[in-house]
Amino acid sequence: MSKSSLPAPDHAAALREALLAADFTADGLLDRLGAPAYAALARSETVPALRATRGDTPLDTLVRLFLLQRPVAEERARAALPLAECVADGWVSRADGTVRAGVDVRPYGGPDGEDWFIVSDLGCAVGGAGGIGSREEGVVLGVGGASTTLAGITVRTPVASALDLGTGSGIQALHAAQHATRVTATDLNPRALEFTRLTLALSGAAPADLREGSLFEPVGSDTFDLIVSNPPFVISPGARLTYRDGGMGGDDLCRTLVQESGDHLNEGGYAQFLANWQHVEGEEWQDRLRSWVPHGCDAWIVQREVQDVTQYAELWLRDSGDHRSDPAEYAERYEAWLDEFEARGATAVGFGWITLRKSAAAAAGNPSIVVEEWPHAVQQPLGQAVQEHFARQDYLRDQDDAALLAGHFVLAAEVVQEQVGMPGAEDPEHVVLRQHRGMMRATKVDAVAAGFAGVCDGSLPAGRILDAIAQLMAEDPVLLRDRTPQAIRLLVEEGFLEPAPGVVPQGQ
Numbered sequence: 001m002s003k004s005s006l007p008a009p010d011h012a013a014a015l016r017e018a019l020l021a022a023d024f025t026a027d028g029l030l031d032r033l034g035a036p037a038y039a040a041l042a043r044s045e046t047v048p049a050l051r052a053t054r055g056d057t058p059l060d061t062l063v064r065l066f067l068l069q070r071p072v073a074e075e076r077a078r079a080a081l082p083l084a085e086c087v088a089d090g091w092v093s094r095a096d097g098t099v100r101a102g103v104d105v106r107p108y109g110g111p112d113g114e115d116w117f118i119v120s121d122l123g124c125a126v127g128g129a130g131g132i133g134s135r136e137e138g139v140v141l142g143v144g145g146a147s148t149t150l151a152g153i154t155v156r157t158p159v160a161s162a163l164d165l166g167t168g169s170g171i172q173a174l175h176a177a178q179h180a181t182r183v184t185a186t187d188l189n190p191r192a193l194e195f196t197r198l199t200l201a202l203s204g205a206a207p208a209d210l211r212e213g214s215l216f217e218p219v220g221s222d223t224f225d226l227i228v229s230n231p232p233f234v235i236s237p238g239a240r241l242t243y244r245d246g247g248m249g250g251d252d253l254c255r256t257l258v259q260e261s262g263d264h265l266n267e268g269g270y271a272q273f274l275a276n277w278q279h280v281e282g283e284e285w286q287d288r289l290r291s292w293v294p295h296g297c298d299a300w301i302v303q304r305e306v307q308d309v310t311q312y313a314e315l316w317l318r319d320s321g322d323h324r325s326d327p328a329e330y331a332e333r334y335e336a337w338l339d340e341f342e343a344r345g346a347t348a349v350g351f352g353w354i355t356l357r358k359s360a361a362a363a364a365g366n367p368s369i370v371v372e373e374w375p376h377a378v379q380q381p382l383g384q385a386v387q388e389h390f391a392r393q394d395y396l397r398d399q400d401d402a403a404l405l406a407g408h409f410v411l412a413a414e415v416v417q418e419q420v421g422m423p424g425a426e427d428p429e430h431v432v433l434r435q436h437r438g439m440m441r442a443t444k445v446d447a448v449a450a451g452f453a454g455v456c457d458g459s460l461p462a463g464r465i466l467d468a469i470a471q472l473m474a475e476d477p478v479l480l481r482d483r484t485p486q487a488i489r490l491l492v493e494e495g496f497l498e499p500a501p502g503v504v505p506q507g508q
Contacts, residue, residue, distance in 0.1 A: 006194045007090035007102060007119075012201035014082045015091060019105075019117065019202075022058035022080055024066075026109035032059050041067065066105040069122050071098040103195075105202065106142050108171070110178070111156075111381065116203035118142045119195050120169040137242050140169055140195045146274055147171045150230045152380035153353055155270045155387055159225035163264070164208070165215070165257070166231045168243065170196030173208050180226065183208040186218045189242045215253075216260050223264050227271040231257055234316055235276050235349055237340040241320060250344050251277045255292050258354055262294030265358040270386075271297075272355045278341075279306065279348040286371040293356065296363040300389055303352040303373040312349045313337035357390050361397060368393035378439050385438035385495070392492055395499055401485035405463035408500035409456040409488070413437065415496055417450060433496050441494050447473070448480065449487045458500030462488060 019025075023032075030038050037048035046068050053060040053068075058080035064070040065077065077083055077092065077099035086092045092099050101122065108116045120142030150172060162180035164173040166187055173185040173196055185196050185208040193210040200207055211218035233254050234244040246253030254275040261271040279285045285303070293299040307315065313334055317323055322330050341347075361367070370393070399407065414436040419428035431450040434442040445453070451469050452462070466484055470477035491497040 005090070005102070006191065007198060009089070009198055009201035011082065011085040011089050012198070013204075014085055016117070016202050016204060018058075018081050019062065019107075020115060022062055024059055024062045024107055025115045026107045028059060029063065029107055032063070065092070065099065066101050066103075069101055069104070071100050073097065074099055103198070104142055108143055108203075110175075112178075114178075114203075116174055116205075117199065118169050118171055118174075119198040119202060121195075137240065138189050138191050139241065139243060140189065140192050141243055142169050143171060146230050149353075149380075150228060150272065150274050151175050153355070153382045153386060154228055154272050155226065155383045156381075157387070159269075161222075161224045161266075162226040162228070163219060163222075163224040164196075165227060165229040166192075167196045167208075167210075168192050168230065170199035170208075172228045172230065174199055174203055174205055176226065176228065177205040177208065184211060184219060184222070184224070185209070186211045186213060188212070188214045192243075215257060216264055219264065221263075223266050223269075225266050225269045227261055227264060227269070229257060229271075229273045231273065231275070233274060233276040235278060235312070235340075235346075236316060237336045244316070244319070250340075250346070251275070254354075258292045258356070259294050261356060262297045262358065265297070265356070267358055267360070269358050270355060271357075272353070272386075275352065275354050277350050277352075278344060278346040279350060281345045281347055285350060289354075289371050290369055292354075293367065293369055296358055296367075297356040298359050298362050298368040298390060298393060299357075299370070300355045300386065301352065301369075301371045303350045303371075304375055305351045306348050306373075307351075308348050309338060309341040309346060313341075355386055359390075359394075361394070366397060368397060374439065374441075376440065379437050382438060388438075388495065392495065392498075396489060396493060399489075404485045404488050405466070405481060406461050408458045408461055409492070409497045410458045410500050411453055411456050412495055412498050415453075417454065433491075435495065438495060441496075443491075443494060443496065445487070445491075448475075448484060449491065452484070452488070453491060453497060456497060 033041065033049055033052045037052045040048045049063060049068060053063045056076060061072050061076045061080040065072050074094060074097050087094050090102050092101055104120045104122050106118045108118045110116050121140050154175065156179050159180045161182045162176040164176060164183065164185040167173050167185035168187065169192065170185065173183050176183045177200065185193065187193050190212050193212060196208065197210060231253060232242065232244050232246050234246065235251055236245045238245065248256065254277060257273060265271055277285065277289060280288065289301050317330065317333060322333050416434050416436065418432040418434055420430055420432060421428035430444050431447070432442050432444055433453060448469055452465055455465055463481060466480050467477045470480045488497065
C-alpha cells in the first residue's frame, strides 16, 4: 500500500457539496436504509443495505459506491458526483462504463449535528482488517467503537492546541478541530496522515499540522492543552498490523505513551487515551497502572472490560482474519500469543480509559490518582463528567472533616432514590442512590446518608443538617458528626453531591 494510490483533496469541497446535496449524511442514511439495515451495516453486513438501495436516486448510488463498494453505472455516478474531478483526483476510477470507489467514504455525525465524512481504506470502516480478509501492514481503518468511545470521553473545552497522536483516519483530529485553534496529528503510518488530510478536507474542517513518526518523536518538545490517542494498544507477539499492534513488548507502548505525556502537557491540560494493560500474576493491576502516572499529573483510570488471555488472543486473531487461514497456521499463531503471555506472567488483559490532567497540586506532590473498575453502562458523551470528576477531586483535596461539616451541598442533577425491600414492609431493606447521567453510578446508603442527600439544597451547612437528623432519629449528634464526613466525602467523590456554588461556609 502506498500514498500515491490515495485521492488528492484538490476538489474535496465540490465532492462534499455533492454528497450533502444527495443527503449522503448520517441522518440521510438512517432515513434511506431504515434502522435494521443501518445497524447491519455497522456490523459489516451489506445485504440489507443492498436491498434498500435498489432505486436510482443519487443517494442510492453513493451508498452502493462508497459504502458497499459496488460498481455503479457511469451515468448514475455522473448524476450524483462531479465525476470528472473525482476521477482526476482519484476518489473513483472509471472503466467499461462503470465507476468504482477508490476509498471508503463514510458519513459521520458530529456532536452538534455537523455532517462529516471519514475516509479510510476500502472495506475497513468497521470490523477490522479481518472484515475484508486484508492483512496488509499499512491498512487504515475508519470509524469503530474505540474511535467513538474516545471521542465521547474527551474534554471539549476551547483550547489553543491539541495533539491527536496516532491519528489513523483522523476522527479525533476532526473533533479537536472544532474547539482547538491549532491541531497537530501524528502517525507512524504515512498513509494514515494522508487519510486524515482527506477526512478533514471532505468534512470542511481546517487542515491539521500532519507529522510522521512514533509516539511523541514527531512533536519534539512541543506542549499541548489537549492530547488524545487511540493508540495501537493490542498486546501481541510482534507487530504485524500497524493500525493495532504496538510493536513493543507487552503493554509497554501504552505505558510509555502515558509516562511521556506529562512532559507534553500544558498546566491544566488533559491527556486522554484508550489502552490495554496486562494483569500480571502476583501484582495488583491497580498498582501497575498507578505506577504509569507521570509526576505532575492527576489521573482517572477506568477499567471497562477484562478478558483472559485465551479470549484476548482469539479476539485479535479473528480481527486479522487468521481464523480463516490454514488450521495448522492458525494454531501456530495462537500458540505464539499464549507463549508471549506466559513469558510475561500475564493472566488477563484489561481495557479502559486513562485520563491525565496536569496540575500544580500534583506537581507539589499531592496528586489525585483514582483507579477503578466500572464495567457498567455509561451515558456518552462523558467529557463534562471527566471535568467534573477532577473538579471534585480538587475540592476534596482541600477539605478535612471540619471543612466538610461546614460545607453546603446540593444533590446532583438526575440523581434518584430507590428503596428496596419486601412488598408491604414498613421500612426498606436498603436505600440506593442512582445517577441517570454520566457514569450512571449507584450506591447503597443508610438512612442517615439518604436523609442527608435528600435535604441538601445548599441552604444549610452539612453539620446543621446532621444535627437535625440526629434529633429526628434520637442519635447522639456528636457521634453522628464524627462518623458521617467519610460518607459525605464518598458521595461527593462519586458525583451524587456537589458543593453548592457561590456559598461561603459560615460555620457548622
